[in-house]
Amino acid sequence: MHDSIESSTPLTPGHCHRARRLAGAGLAACLLLFSTTTAAWDGRAEKQVFEMEEYTTVGGETIAPVRIGWEAYGELNEAKDNVILITHFFSGTSHAAGRYAEDDAAPGYWDAIIGPGKPLDTDEYYVIASDTLVNLNAHDPNVTTTGPATTNPETGAPWGTDFPLVTIRDFVEVQKALLESQGIERLHAVMGASMGALQAYEWASAYPDQVERLIPVIGGGETDPWLLATLSAWAAPIRLDPNWNEGDYYAGEPPLDGLRESLKLVTLDANHWQWANATFDRSWADEDADPTRELEARYAIEQTLDDIAASRAELADANHLLYLVKANQAFITGHGESLAEGLARIEAPTLILYSEDDLVFAPPGIRRTAELIEADGTEVELVALEGNRGHLDGVVAIDQADDRIRAFLAE
Amino acid sequence: MHDSIESSTPLTPGHCHRARRLAGAGLAACLLLFSTTTAAWDGRAEKQVFEMEEYTTVGGETIAPVRIGWEAYGELNEAKDNVILITHFFSGTSHAAGRYAEDDAAPGYWDAIIGPGKPLDTDEYYVIASDTLVNLNAHDPNVTTTGPATTNPETGAPWGTDFPLVTIRDFVEVQKALLESQGIERLHAVMGASMGALQAYEWASAYPDQVERLIPVIGGGETDPWLLATLSAWAAPIRLDPNWNEGDYYAGEPPLDGLRESLKLVTLDANHWQWANATFDRSWADEDADPTRELEARYAIEQTLDDIAASRAELADANHLLYLVKANQAFITGHGESLAEGLARIEAPTLILYSEDDLVFAPPGIRRTAELIEADGTEVELVALEGNRGHLDGVVAIDQADDRIRAFLAE
Numbered sequence: 001m002h003d004s005i006e007s008s009t010p011l012t013p014g015h016c017h018r019a020r021r022l023a024g025a026g027l028a029a030c031l032l033l034f035s036t037t038t039a040a041w042d043g044r045a046e047k048q049v050f051e052m053e054e055y056t057t058v059g060g061e062t063i064a065p066v067r068i069g070w071e072a073y074g075e076l077n078e079a080k081d082n083v084i085l086i087t088h089f090f091s092g093t094s095h096a097a098g099r100y101a102e103d104d105a106a107p108g109y110w111d112a113i114i115g116p117g118k119p120l121d122t123d124e125y126y127v128i129a130s131d132t133l134v135n136l137n138a139h140d141p142n143v144t145t146t147g148p149a150t151t152n153p154e155t156g157a158p159w160g161t162d163f164p165l166v167t168i169r170d171f172v173e174v175q176k177a178l179l180e181s182q183g184i185e186r187l188h189a190v191m192g193a194s195m196g197a198l199q200a201y202e203w204a205s206a207y208p209d210q211v212e213r214l215i216p217v218i219g220g221g222e223t224d225p226w227l228l229a230t231l232s233a234w235a236a237p238i239r240l241d242p243n244w245n246e247g248d249y250y251a252g253e254p255p256l257d258g259l260r261e262s263l264k265l266v267t268l269d270a271n272h273w274q275w276a277n278a279t280f281d282r283s284w285a286d287e288d289a290d291p292t293r294e295l296e297a298r299y300a301i302e303q304t305l306d307d308i309a310a311s312r313a314e315l316a317d318a319n320h321l322l323y324l325v326k327a328n329q330a331f332i333t334g335h336g337e338s339l340a341e342g343l344a345r346i347e348a349p350t351l352i353l354y355s356e357d358d359l360v361f362a363p364p365g366i367r368r369t370a371e372l373i374e375a376d377g378t379e380v381e382l383v384a385l386e387g388n389r390g391h392l393d394g395v396v397a398i399d400q401a402d403d404r405i406r407a408f409l410a411e
Numbered sequence: 412m413h414d415s416i417e418s419s420t421p422l423t424p425g426h427c428h429r430a431r432r433l434a435g436a437g438l439a440a441c442l443l444l445f446s447t448t449t450a451a452w453d454g455r456a457e458k459q460v461f462e463m464e465e466y467t468t469v470g471g472e473t474i475a476p477v478r479i480g481w482e483a484y485g486e487l488n489e490a491k492d493n494v495i496l497i498t499h500f501f502s503g504t505s506h507a508a509g510r511y512a513e514d515d516a517a518p519g520y521w522d523a524i525i526g527p528g529k530p531l532d533t534d535e536y537y538v539i540a541s542d543t544l545v546n547l548n549a550h551d552p553n554v555t556t557t558g559p560a561t562t563n564p565e566t567g568a569p570w571g572t573d574f575p576l577v578t579i580r581d582f583v584e585v586q587k588a589l590l591e592s593q594g595i596e597r598l599h600a601v602m603g604a605s606m607g608a609l610q611a612y613e614w615a616s617a618y619p620d621q622v623e624r625l626i627p628v629i630g631g632g633e634t635d636p637w638l639l640a641t642l643s644a645w646a647a648p649i650r651l652d653p654n655w656n657e658g659d660y661y662a663g664e665p666p667l668d669g670l671r672e673s674l675k676l677v678t679l680d681a682n683h684w685q686w687a688n689a690t691f692d693r694s695w696a697d698e699d700a701d702p703t704r705e706l707e708a709r710y711a712i713e714q715t716l717d718d719i720a721a722s723r724a725e726l727a728d729a730n731h732l733l734y735l736v737k738a739n740q741a742f743i744t745g746h747g748e749s750l751a752e753g754l755a756r757i758e759a760p761t762l763i764l765y766s767e768d769d770l771v772f773a774p775p776g777i778r779r780t781a782e783l784i785e786a787d788g789t790e791v792e793l794v795a796l797e798g799n800r801g802h803l804d805g806v807v808a809i810d811q812a813d814d815r816i817r818a819f820l821a822e
Contacts, residue, residue, distance in 0.1 A: 059704060161706055165703065225688050229716055233676060237648060240669055247706075261644075265644060273635070273637035277637050277776070281636060282633070292578065293470060295737065299643075301636045301643075302643045326703070326706065362685075362688060
């Protein structure tokens with residue numbers, strides 16, 4: 001019975017009703033059916049592109065056109081009220097779940113919590129994610145973004161540093177236009193990690209009537225001085241690379257050496273000594289090259305971090321990294337003078353996931369964010385993530401919050 | 412009576428004996444006298460230079476000559492058994508206490524604990540400190556060191572990267588030669604912070620019969636993988652600077668841009684977010700240059716870190732920084748395969764001062780070091796320092812351990 005129902009496609013509640021009439025065991029089969037429906041998202045991600053003829057930044061500058069990539073998992077319901085927006089982190093993309101092809105090495109970064117029967121249940125929700133403006137991975141074929149590396153149709157050459165500085169609020173505005181193009185006017189929830197958390201706070205503060213639930217992960221309501229300095233350190237290696245040439249390198253060699261070092265710092269800072277010391281030892285990168293005897297010989301951990309950075313640098317753009325640094329540095333919820341005012345505008349019940357070992361967003365700033373949202377009676381729950389990855393536990397170990405996320409989305 | 416004795420100089424125990432014979436109140440006056448003796452160190456530091464005609468590194472390479480600076484506070488007693496050796500940190504020098512001139516902006520880095528009546532009481536101890544080989548501050552007129560920036564008499568040009576790689580053990584061997592030149596064969600104590608702690612462990616492990624007390628501050632028995640990677644990140648900006656030229660820059664422009672960025676990372680990593688967020692806010696460096704509107708405009712914390720780095724870079728040498736990175740990376744107490752064996756050789760009672768918020772030497776590595784020294788019955792006490800500076804609390808907030816250090820030195 002179960003098999004025969006599963007094989008009849010497309011399945012609708014009408015099918016189930018009919019099945020119930022046909023067989024005594026029908027109801028149970030139908031319940032089973034609609035938790036493992038064949039209309040269920042099959043785990044295949046497909047990148048699509050949204051285009052705006054022009055977009056004027058919060059700073060008053062015009063970018064024409066703006067194109068950004070997006071992907072979605074699950075089905076938008078008729079009422080268009082089952083939408084969860086996922087906003088990505090600094091080095092991330094819209095690839096939050098699923099695989100583009102069966103043999104992809106890894107699925108999207110939050111695949112552990114997005115899918116049929118998972119906390120962000122694609123049988124229930126329409127989960128959508130988009131690439132930000134100035135996305136780091138400008139040369140990833142699965143990313144579409146608009147930034148300094150994009151050709152400016154007016155000149156026929158890449159924008160370079162003529163591209164206007166953009167902010168987290170600009171990322172939100174472009175996402176809003178994308179959602180509106182699909183007729184979506186409210187979000188069941190917005191959820192993002194790190195820079196994605198900043199976008200989530202900004203969404204809930206800028207559009208409190210359109211955000212029903214807020215799930216910021218490993219991010220606070222503003223960029224604190226420590227993070228201002230950390231971001232500055234991430235930018236520095238690019239500026240030291242002579243190929244950077246004040247951002248004008250698109251006709252020549254890109255500043256790949258600098259970009260690699262920048263990405264190495266990002267990897268290191270987003271992790272924690274617990275991870276480094278649990279994962280590596282004092283082994284050499286090459287057993288024939290003793291790092292204590294040769295200036296150029298290295299330890300295994302150095303080589304691994306260099307290899308990760310080199311692989312990421314191939315898809316990334318150095319100016320985009322600098323623009324992301326500026327956007328993150330500029331962030332204070334509401335983009336006004338006062339963090340308290342920006343956070344007071346948030347009305348959505350809020351579930352904040354964070355790590356006590358986060359070396360990027362220091363825990364006191366996250367606790368202060370929770371207090372300020374809660375100050376006028378908005379519900380806030382603060383849940384600490386465990387793990388040895390520090391900041392990155394919000395990306396790689398998110399599944400530990402499965403039950404809490406599932407319940408929060410259902411509340 | 413007291414006044415008249417103080418004014419009689421020079422004072423020796425003979426004077427005191429005479430005073431006791433001359434007056435009934437003599438004994439009390441003499442005790443007072445010898446705790447505030449006019450022979451007390453006056454807080455004036457004077458740099459001296461120690462030279463070895465040649466020195467063969469642990470790696471078997473010869474450096475000729477080796478010259479290093481040193482300074483001492485207090486008097487070496489006749490038995491030559493009142494010596495405390497201070498070993499300096501990565502960016503430090505032998506200037507541990509006192510002032511070279513009355514109008515020096517600041518005294519030596521541990522002046523809070525070194526001086527008459529202080530825990531390292533110069534009325535009692537002869538406190539001596541020396542510049543290491545490849546000292547970072549090669550161009551500081553108060554530093555004498557031998558390293559890549561030093562002229563090699565054989566060629567008449569700076570050594571550059573022909574200078575042999577040196578290790579913490581080499582620093583110890585040169586210090587040992589310095590002490591022997593003064594007839595010193597044992598140390599009442601050896602004490603150092605960070606890289607200075609590494610030298611202290613190595614002293615106690617290599618020469619257990621000559622070290623009576625060990626006080627490592629903010630440092631562990633080996634460089635863990637996290638620190639291997641952190642040190643690698645410190646080296647990277649110099650290598651990105653085209654002026655570095657594979658270390659061959661002494662005839663041209665030094666890689667100052669890279670050196671500044673390296674020193675900025677050192678400052679940031681040696682601190683903690685508690686310090687950054689307590690000391691700075693989101694202010695701009697220049698109130699007319701909005702960092703959210705201009706790619707080149709910065710926040711105050713960025714400017715401050717840049718200014719500190721620029722000022723330190725003027726006195727530093729880029730190759731020396733790279734050599735220090737290698738020496739620190741190479742460190743494992745005893746320089747053998749096994750940390751346990753290296754630490755087991757330590758016989759000196761040990762007082763370890765550390766910070767739970769240290770982002771350079773992770774606390775578990777320090778606790779493990781304590782356990783391994785203690786494993787064969789050697790006395791170890793572990794004392795946590797408080798403060799908001801992380802690693803740097805071992806330098807700037809050492810005075811909180813006054814009583815413990817004083818008692819340990821007297822035990």
